[in-house]
Amino acid sequence: MSYEDLLGFVRETEALSQVAGRLSWDQETVMPRGAADQRAEESAALSHVLHQRRTDARLEDWLAQIDDAALDPMGQAVMRHVRRDFDRTRKLPPKLASDLARLTSRAQGIWAEARAAGDFAAFAPTLAEVVRLKREEGAALSAGGDVYDALLADYExxxxxxxxxxxxxxxxxxxxxxxxxxxxxxxxxxxxxxxxxxxxxxxxxxxxxxxxxxxxxxxxxxxxxxxxxxxxxxxxxxxxxxxxxxxxxxxxxxxxxxxxxxxxxxxxxxxxxxxxxxxxxxxxxxxxxxxxxxxxxxxxxxxxxxxxxxxxxxxxxxxxxxxxxxxxxxxxxxxxxxxxxxxxxxxxxxxxxxxxxxxxxxxxxxxxxxxxxxxxxxxxxxxxxxxxxxxxxxxxxxxxxxxxxxxxxxxxxxxxxxxxxxxxxxxxxxxxxxxxxxxxxxxxxxxxxxxxxxxxxxxxxxxxxxxxxxxxxxxxxxxxxxxxxxxxxx
Amino acid sequence: MSYEDLLGFVRETEALSQVAGRLSWDQETVMPRGAADQRAEESAALSHVLHQRRTDARLEDWLAQIDDAALDPMGQAVMRHVRRDFDRTRKLPPKLASDLARLTSRAQGIWAEARAAGDFAAFAPTLAEVVRLKREEGAALSAGGDVYDALLADYExxxxxxxxxxxxxxxxxxxxxxxxxxxxxxxxxxxxxxxxxxxxxxxxxxxxxxxxxxxxxxxxxxxxxxxxxxxxxxxxxxxxxxxxxxxxxxxxxxxxxxxxxxxxxxxxxxxxxxxxxxxxxxxxxxxxxxxxxxxxxxxxxxxxxxxxxxxxxxxxxxxxxxxxxxxxxxxxxxxxxxxxxxxxxxxxxxxxxxxxxxxxxxxxxxxxxxxxxxxxxxxxxxxxxxxxxxxxxxxxxxxxxxxxxxxxxxxxxxxxxxxxxxxxxxxxxxxxxxxxxxxxxxxxxxxxxxxxxxxxxxxxxxxxxxxxxxxxxxxxxxxxxxxxxxxxxx
Known part of the structure; x- marks a missing residue:
């Protein structure tokens, strides 16, 4: 178990994450329209792989055994990112993560329909559920701190x-x-x-x-x-x-x-x-x-x-x-x-x-x-x-x-x-x-x-x-x- | 452990295999030329995931426990494919598989150069090594049968x-x-x-x-x-x-x-x-x-x-x-x-x-x-x-x-x-x-x-x-x- 092992693992995860990005690009630009359902399964399979890697049991071992202070500035920065991501993943209950993924995937369609119909009430119950789960997520991630700050930290x-x-x-x-x-x-x-x-x-x-x-x-x-x-x-x-x-x-x-x-x-x-x-x-x-x-x-x-x-x-x-x-x-x-x-x-x-x-x-x-x-x-x-x-x-x-x-x-x-x-x-x-x-x-x-x-x-x-x-x-x-x-x- | 579990696993593998195909399409049609090296890492990461799934320990358990005769014709056909693929993977020594992957990836470039130079002798030693490894592969897969037939079986x-x-x-x-x-x-x-x-x-x-x-x-x-x-x-x-x-x-x-x-x-x-x-x-x-x-x-x-x-x-x-x-x-x-x-x-x-x-x-x-x-x-x-x-x-x-x-x-x-x-x-x-x-x-x-x-x-x-x-x-x-x-x- 060494920093090099961890870096090899992380590099492969990043490469797979780039593949997921390429797949999204394809979907928005060149994908045949009849391929949407199959693509959903392809993307879900890749998301599943990425999720498994982010929760891989070896990560915890690596993080416990690597001495960040012994690394060069680049290594320390990599460790900072990896520790933060792992900490986030560890704090989030898996059921909440999958509930959120399912709900937001459905909610986007409901929003689009409500928008076209000019009917906020048609979207409100779904949005209320999203807000409820995001508050749960923020609470889990903040560990007692500010809930909104915990959500903000995903982006900034x-x-x-x-x-x-x-x-x-x-x-x-x-x-x-x-x-x-x-x-x-x-x-x-x-x-x-x-x-x-x-x-x-x-x-x-x-x-x-x-x-x-x-x-x-x-x-x-x-x-x-x-x-x-x-x-x-x-x-x-x-x-x-x-x-x-x-x-x-x-x-x-x-x-x-x-x-x-x-x-x-x-x-x-x-x-x-x-x-x-x-x-x-x-x-x-x-x-x-x-x-x-x-x-x-x-x-x-x-x-x-x-x-x-x-x-x-x-x-x-x-x-x-x-x-x-x-x-x-x-x-x-x-x-x-x-x-x-x-x-x-x-x-x-x-x-x-x-x-x-x-x-x-x-x-x-x-x-x-x-x-x-x-x-x-x-x-x-x-x-x-x-x-x-x-x-x-x-x-x-x-x-x-x-x-x-x-x-x-x-x-x-x-x-x-x-x-x-x-x-x-x-x-x-x-x-x-x-x-x-x-x-x-x-x-x-x-x-x-x-x-x-x-x-x-x-x-x-x-x-x-x-x-x-x-x-x-x-x-x-x-x-x-x-x-x-x-x-x-x- | 049931056929449904196996089928879920296999479907996800097939979906990832489609993603790999999409990545190859991208490479041959729209990929920026400067992206070749990074793409090689992206493709290798996905190949690694696919290889891990094809050698996943759960497959052996599923194959041992599923009674093909109890399935409908579609299920029996799926099992025939999965058993054949797993059997092939099991027979092939991992080192031979990786030696072949490395060699053939290198050999293609050597072939292209020899072809442009009109010099078969420049390619011959590499081809001899490919032939040697393919004979090893065929021998491992044939388990005593005809070596060429074992190679042919991958395609027909x-x-x-x-x-x-x-x-x-x-x-x-x-x-x-x-x-x-x-x-x-x-x-x-x-x-x-x-x-x-x-x-x-x-x-x-x-x-x-x-x-x-x-x-x-x-x-x-x-x-x-x-x-x-x-x-x-x-x-x-x-x-x-x-x-x-x-x-x-x-x-x-x-x-x-x-x-x-x-x-x-x-x-x-x-x-x-x-x-x-x-x-x-x-x-x-x-x-x-x-x-x-x-x-x-x-x-x-x-x-x-x-x-x-x-x-x-x-x-x-x-x-x-x-x-x-x-x-x-x-x-x-x-x-x-x-x-x-x-x-x-x-x-x-x-x-x-x-x-x-x-x-x-x-x-x-x-x-x-x-x-x-x-x-x-x-x-x-x-x-x-x-x-x-x-x-x-x-x-x-x-x-x-x-x-x-x-x-x-x-x-x-x-x-x-x-x-x-x-x-x-x-x-x-x-x-x-x-x-x-x-x-x-x-x-x-x-x-x-x-x-x-x-x-x-x-x-x-x-x-x-x-x-x-x-x-x-x-x-x-x-x-x-x-x-x-x-x-x-x-």
Missing amino acids: PGTTAAELDAMFGALRPRLVALREAVLDRPDPGGVSGTFDETAQLAMSTKVAEIFGYDFTRGRIDKAVHPFSSGSGADVRITTRTAADDPFNCLYSTIHEVGHATYEQGIDDAYALTPLGQGVSMGVHESQSRIYENQLGRSRAFTGWLYGQMRDAYGDFGVADEEAFFAAVNRVQNGFIRTEADEVQYNLHVLLRFDLERALISGDLEVADLEAAWNERFEKDFGFAVDRPANGVLQDVHWSVGLFGYFPTYTLGNVYAGCLYGGLRDAVPDLDDRLARGDLSAATGWLRENLQRHGGLRPPRETIELACGMVPSEGPLLDYLEEKFGALYGL | PGTTAAELDAMFGALRPRLVALREAVLDRPDPGGVSGTFDETAQLAMSTKVAEIFGYDFTRGRIDKAVHPFSSGSGADVRITTRTAADDPFNCLYSTIHEVGHATYEQGIDDAYALTPLGQGVSMGVHESQSRIYENQLGRSRAFTGWLYGQMRDAYGDFGVADEEAFFAAVNRVQNGFIRTEADEVQYNLHVLLRFDLERALISGDLEVADLEAAWNERFEKDFGFAVDRPANGVLQDVHWSVGLFGYFPTYTLGNVYAGCLYGGLRDAVPDLDDRLARGDLSAATGWLRENLQRHGGLRPPRETIELACGMVPSEGPLLDYLEEKFGALYGL
């Missing part, structure tokens, strides 16, 4: 709801105020016309390359929802197109390229170990968002992009670079989180964070969730939700048991704000480069200072080391107020 | 080399004579011009549908080598195109559709059990070959196809249906098995069968293999091999340890000949239907009488039941002599 280990609450509490009033001020100003307008799909995909491919996506270790396909999948040498992304909105395809691609280059940028030495993937959801989202927003939606880069789009599409109703910058960053009323602009996006997330904490703590009953959602939405956004599909039923997350996941979106934006400060200090001529469509210094800085470390250090430490400061919401707020203040003449 | 259980030798011995002189007679006659000529790739792929898709390929449970992609992959509800095929030869894409597609519709046609009740896939290589090849040749290259079907091709490509230098029929079935001298016409294909296989039996028995040394190949080739084909890539180094099979595989190609052709007789009796208006591009009666008969049974019965019994006769080489020879006699005016 080392961060507490109290920390997020302080951060988000400072965000909310300034975002609400910024939103109101911006929407009081004239609408700058957007693009017009239709945009050829082949040209959109070609431009996305070109921009993905410019942002450093390595096509020899990845590929782009079309799918209903954009996503990034896989780690190491095989990191694939998907995109989608809308004929009247070229930004949908373009910016969802840049977003996924942020996720994917993070995975591609991790030190090869960590491949197929627990260090060989993005360290947390929040840190992952910091990469997708800084690529998409602070870089991709900057005045400098959109200036270059405008020329590219004119070359590709001719006249699309936008007169010059300034008008294009405004069109890319147009702020409009809307119900849907995934379609929200930079100013409003985090308000959507904060709403979900507060409501899901109240559900888990028991302060809010599922029966009262729709009313609570609608009340909070009107308070922050100034108009009423018109139907459940535009409100409480819009996101899949809760149906599949993702509680503690939403706040990592905003945490990622906060981290992106901090990283952007560090990046600007390190690359003084950043805007000149972006204006030439040259992303290499920016993506190179992120790779060198953050991405390559993978899971070597805990998430917060990873961010602090990269941006040289204790992360806070200040830089994000300053950035948003400055950018949108200038854009809207505030 | 229930058939012996002695039976094949008698069958092939009757084939060879008549095929050699037919070949000589045909090549004495004037060359009918082929197509001319270039054929648009998109149009070729569209025609292949159309023809695949006509031959009964279910695209809701499959898909066609391009790959370097055409293949069929997967069972049940997810059976994918690949094809390739050559700008000057539309038949390459078209007939390799029909061939793979034969394999794939066999898998798709198996009774749903057998899915993810050992009965849920084609019962042997020979039976599989009977389906691909009857689709491709007896049906796809028939006078009746090519008459319909000619009209389709004129519509798609305009004038391609073939005057009428008769000339087109001759062009599709053109017989020409050639070195390469995979490019051979119906008359010569089996002569290529017979050569390999005789040489590989001699290698395994020890009658032929690897050092003498090239000379033996060249001598035999000139004897049957009437001209000399010009270089190893056109001779002894042309096929990958031996490098990866496939001994006993080659004869199943010709056995499949023999089976196709017998099935074609049964089909003609059952569908008297077959030619009228083919002439209208209507394959439904033919593919329906094959599905009903052969394909749907999957692995329910042993291979020979499966064929006998379908064609109502003890299979022999007679029908294939009669069919070839009649078809090519008429075509070449013999």
Whole structure:
């Protein structure tokens, strides 16, 4: 029994986990539709194998016998991940784990039907059962500590709801105020016309390359929802197109390229170990968002992009670079989180964070969730939700048991704000480069200072080391107020 | 311990085996090229899981405790497969199995290099080691019986080399004579011009549908080598195109559709059990070959196809249906098995069968293999091999340890000949239907009488039941002599 034995076992588990990811990619992109039932059995068989490995009796022996202090920093980091995962598995009663898996697999379909029917009541009893089991899960994992924190730790280990609450509490009033001020100003307008799909995909491919996506270790396909999948040498992304909105395809691609280059940028030495993937959801989202927003939606880069789009599409109703910058960053009323602009996006997330904490703590009953959602939405956004599909039923997350996941979106934006400060200090001529469509210094800085470390250090430490400061919401707020203040003449 | 427990275990193993197949498909079609090394680890991890399941200690207990006679016919057939597989695994020393896996994985690369360099001597020592280990394997599996038969049983259980030798011995002189007679006659000529790739792929898709390929449970992609992959509800095929030869894409597609519709046609009740896939290589090849040749290259079907091709490509230098029929079935001298016409294909296989039996028995040394190949080739084909890539180094099979595989190609052709007789009796208006591009009666008969049974019965019994006769080489020879006699005016 040695660290090398454990590492061999863990590497094989990680390799099988990559296979499971490949299978999901296949399902979302190329799988024949008639194969769905058989695929469910194939995926379940592989999940069963992975579960058996994560609960393998040898792990306990290895963990008891290995002296972490005798290992090098990489070994110690691997042990930290393995011990945490094993501890989690050990704490969770097997029956609760299988009850949750069965329920959430069923609940997703019930949610989709309720959403289509616009009937929250049809979903409420199922969601109540999900909440009940997630509270049980959180209680088992927390071992007497905070239940919500225990759920959050699955996505953002080392961060507490109290920390997020302080951060988000400072965000909310300034975002609400910024939103109101911006929407009081004239609408700058957007693009017009239709945009050829082949040209959109070609431009996305070109921009993905410019942002450093390595096509020899990845590929782009079309799918209903954009996503990034896989780690190491095989990191694939998907995109989608809308004929009247070229930004949908373009910016969802840049977003996924942020996720994917993070995975591609991790030190090869960590491949197929627990260090060989993005360290947390929040840190992952910091990469997708800084690529998409602070870089991709900057005045400098959109200036270059405008020329590219004119070359590709001719006249699309936008007169010059300034008008294009405004069109890319147009702020409009809307119900849907995934379609929200930079100013409003985090308000959507904060709403979900507060409501899901109240559900888990028991302060809010599922029966009262729709009313609570609608009340909070009107308070922050100034108009009423018109139907459940535009409100409480819009996101899949809760149906599949993702509680503690939403706040990592905003945490990622906060981290992106901090990283952007560090990046600007390190690359003084950043805007000149972006204006030439040259992303290499920016993506190179992120790779060198953050991405390559993978899971070597805990998430917060990873961010602090990269941006040289204790992360806070200040830089994000300053950035948003400055950018949108200038854009809207505030 | 019950049959139900065993079946649950076996179903999960089959599901994982399908995942492994999906991973291979991915590797040959869509995998980014930089992912090869990581993929090797992913595939090895999955192979390891499959190996562990095939040697799982519980299997021995189940097999000891289950009373096969108390089961229904399906259960008895499942037990027959499971007992045979377990018996094979038990007989094979684990070290020999891993030595073979390591050697053949290395040998394929050495073969490819030797082939490119045209240097058999560079491959010979490695091949000698493969032969040595395959003889060991055959000896371990045969337990005192015929060594080659034990290897053959991996691909065609229930058939012996002695039976094949008698069958092939009757084939060879008549095929050699037919070949000589045909090549004495004037060359009918082929197509001319270039054929648009998109149009070729569209025609292949159309023809695949006509031959009964279910695209809701499959898909066609391009790959370097055409293949069929997967069972049940997810059976994918690949094809390739050559700008000057539309038949390459078209007939390799029909061939793979034969394999794939066999898998798709198996009774749903057998899915993810050992009965849920084609019962042997020979039976599989009977389906691909009857689709491709007896049906796809028939006078009746090519008459319909000619009209389709004129519509798609305009004038391609073939005057009428008769000339087109001759062009599709053109017989020409050639070195390469995979490019051979119906008359010569089996002569290529017979050569390999005789040489590989001699290698395994020890009658032929690897050092003498090239000379033996060249001598035999000139004897049957009437001209000399010009270089190893056109001779002894042309096929990958031996490098990866496939001994006993080659004869199943010709056995499949023999089976196709017998099935074609049964089909003609059952569908008297077959030619009228083919002439209208209507394959439904033919593919329906094959599905009903052969394909749907999957692995329910042993291979020979499966064929006998379908064609109502003890299979022999007679029908294939009669069919070839009649078809090519008429075509070449013999």
